[in-house]
Amino acid sequence: MWSKSTRTAAIGSAFAILLVSLGAILWSMNDSGEESRRTKVALLSSIPLQWGEGDLKSVVEGEGHPDPLFERLFEKRDVVAVDNFEQVQASSVKVAVLIQPKAFSPEDLVRLDNWVRAGGRLVFFADPALDWPTSLSLGDAQRPLFTSLHSPLFAHWGLELVLPVDAEHAHSQIDAKLGKFNLALKSPGSWIPTATGKTDSQPCRIERSALIAECRLGKGQAILVADVDMLNSDFWESAVPGVTKSSNIELAEYLIASAEDGQRVVGSAWDFLGN
Numbered sequence: 001m002w003s004k005s006t007r008t009a010a011i012g013s014a015f016a017i018l019l020v021s022l023g024a025i026l027w028s029m030n031d032s033g034e035e036s037r038r039t040k041v042a043l044l045s046s047i048p049l050q051w052g053e054g055d056l057k058s059v060v061e062g063e064g065h066p067d068p069l070f071e072r073l074f075e076k077r078d079v080v081a082v083d084n085f086e087q088v089q090a091s092s093v094k095v096a097v098l099i100q101p102k103a104f105s106p107e108d109l110v111r112l113d114n115w116v117r118a119g120g121r122l123v124f125f126a127d128p129a130l131d132w133p134t135s136l137s138l139g140d141a142q143r144p145l146f147t148s149l150h151s152p153l154f155a156h157w158g159l160e161l162v163l164p165v166d167a168e169h170a171h172s173q174i175d176a177k178l179g180k181f182n183l184a185l186k187s188p189g190s191w192i193p194t195a196t197g198k199t200d201s202q203p204c205r206i207e208r209s210a211l212i213a214e215c216r217l218g219k220g221q222a223i224l225v226a227d228v229d230m231l232n233s234d235f236w237e238s239a240v241p242g243v244t245k246s247s248n249i250e251l252a253e254y255l256i257a258s259a260e261d262g263q264r265v266v267g268s269a270w271d272f273l274g275n
Helices: 004-037 056-060 068-074 085-091 106-117 151-156 248-261
Strands: 039-045 077-079 095-099 121-125 159-162 173-176 181-186 189-192 204-206 213-219 220-225
Touching: 039 068, 039 085, 039 204, 056 077, 068 077, 085 181, 106 121, 106 151, 106 213, 106 220, 121 248, 151 159, 181 248, 189 204, 220 248
Parallel strands: 039 077, 039 095, 095 121, 121 220
Antiparallel strands: 159 189, 173 181, 204 213, 213 220
């Protein structure tokens, strides 16, 4: 027979083990839940966002560092970095983020259009006059693309990306407000409808400032932004951790989250819905 003190100690030990086990189970469930909520997103860009502008050797040696944009946008997402849209299809992702990607082959343009119409969700940042800081020389294949080369795709959707001619704002920062977002832009483009895109039957809507267009194509969605420089961390990152100088990054996060949820961002009256 156990003494009373021995029985008490045994019960206490068993209770402690039960608490530890229960805590481990709850932690595992929470961790699993966090993992299950992470969206798998494909990223395609001519800007070296994931490892910087270092060569393969520097990346292997741990000298390559992700751009602040990459860290901020994808800290809660599983990113699949791809080089072409065939790889996007192979990755089985539902959301793709394109940031001034290289020119697509005709085959890739068809793949992209078919992917969206089959239910894919696209967020496409395209800039007609990119001024992204780079140490790479002109002619370097790794240098960010100066101007978007995807006019055939946009025209197919009834849109044209144009650069407003405004000498005053050509190389200066422009402060703009879009819904609740206070933005800092540099030589942003504008979306305008093509002749075929001016009919009511066309799938795209352009919000009033013309910075953002949204297309509902088949079962899918494409959100198009006529500026990429706004994603440069110089425009939104401050020296104070957790504090931003503008709403640029919050707008980007809102657009990607809207695509993940299939939510509209441009209303039927051409109003921006991110208020």
